[in-house]
Amino acid sequence: xxxxxxxxxxxxxxxxxxxxxxxxxxxxxxxxxxxxxxxxxxxxxxxxxxxxxxxxxxxxxxxxxxxxxxxxxxxxxxxxxxxxxxxxxxxxxxxxxxxxxxxxxxxxxxxxxxxxxxxxxxxxxxxxxxxxxxxxxxxxxxxxxxxxxxxxxxxxxxxxxxxxxxxxxxxxxxxxxxxxxxxxxxxxxxxxxxxxxxxxxxxxxxxxxxxxxxxxxxxxxxxxxxxxxxxxxxxxxxxxxxxxxxxxxxxxxxxx
Numbered sequence: 001x002x003x004x005x006x007x008x009x010x011x012x013x014x015x016x017x018x019x020x021x022x023x024x025x026x027x028x029x030x031x032x033x034x035x036x037x038x039x040x041x042x043x044x045x046x047x048x049x050x051x052x053x054x055x056x057x058x059x060x061x062x063x064x065x066x067x068x069x070x071x072x073x074x075x076x077x078x079x080x081x082x083x084x085x086x087x088x089x090x091x092x093x094x095x096x097x098x099x100x101x102x103x104x105x106x107x108x109x110x111x112x113x114x115x116x117x118x119x120x121x122x123x124x125x126x127x128x129x130x131x132x133x134x135x136x137x138x139x140x141x142x143x144x145x146x147x148x149x150x151x152x153x154x155x156x157x158x159x160x161x162x163x164x165x166x167x168x169x170x171x172x173x174x175x176x177x178x179x180x181x182x183x184x185x186x187x188x189x190x191x192x193x194x195x196x197x198x199x200x201x202x203x204x205x206x207x208x209x210x211x212x213x214x215x216x217x218x219x220x221x222x223x224x225x226x227x228x229x230x231x232x233x234x235x236x237x238x239x240x241x242x243x244x245x246x247x248x249x250x251x252x253x254x255x256x
Contacts, residue, residue: 001245005249007032007110007222008223008234009110010032011046011049012039014040019226020225022048026058028231028234029238030251031058031220032049033143034053034063035063036064036091036095038066038068038069039065039066039073051102059107061143062091062092062096062108063111064088064109065115066112073113074113075114081127081128082128084125085129085131086132088129106137107250107251107252108140111144115129117145119153121148122149123149126153127156130159133154138159141162141251141255142161145164146163146219147163148175166221167221168187168233171209174214175214197221200216200218201221201246202244204216
């Protein structure tokens with residue numbers, strides 16, 4: 001039987017601003033990535049979101065990003081190796097306090113937004129992130145874009161890694177994600193997205209935006225649940241995977 005994790009980025013509300021349907025999405029995924037207060041989230045949101053995950057027995061990961069609330073962490077920043085390590089450690093520590101208070105362990109760390117995308121290509125940035133995670137807790141799993149420099153950095157330092165794929169995003173021929181600024185970057189056809197997901201899991205391939213097949217490993221599938229339609233889409237993805245002999249599990253249950 002095939003095995004895969006289904007994850008979603010949650011806890012991204014901030015103060016009076018509500019973003020996402022966290023209480024609904026946790027019912028359909030096996031892992032969540034919780035914002036740590038820098039690109040989104042705040043202490044109260046973190047407390048509540050960890051509570052939702054614990055209630056539904058969903059594994060929890062830290063979702064650290066650049067210190068960029070105004071840009072939602074999606075703007076590239078020039079940061080040093082030392083700064084990157086400190087930023088990641090700081091945010092892991094913030095979320096760790098909330099999971100610890102609930103009596104659960106952090107499962108993984110998945111960088112957010114620009115930090116994630118830059119580290120997919122930048123070996124130095126990827127190394128800094130991997131080092132930060134390893135120095136905090138070498139048992140934490142590093143989640144990164146499949147086949148990226150971030151995954152390679154995690155493997156090199158001795159972390160367990162999970163190759164992540166995206167249900168609703170288009171891919172370039174080199175395995176990177178098509179920029180959101182380009183036409184066709186986001187896949188809106190639910191049937192197409194689901195068929196692509198099943199193929200990534202079972203065949204290890206995805207069709208690039210240019211038409212050719214790209215080799216890809218799918219340990220974890222990222223899905224978004226920021227509107228009612230998206231939540232329904234996640235539910236259908238899970239049911240389809242299970243009907244296709246794919247078992248949906250938290251990463252820790254099959255990544256060794």
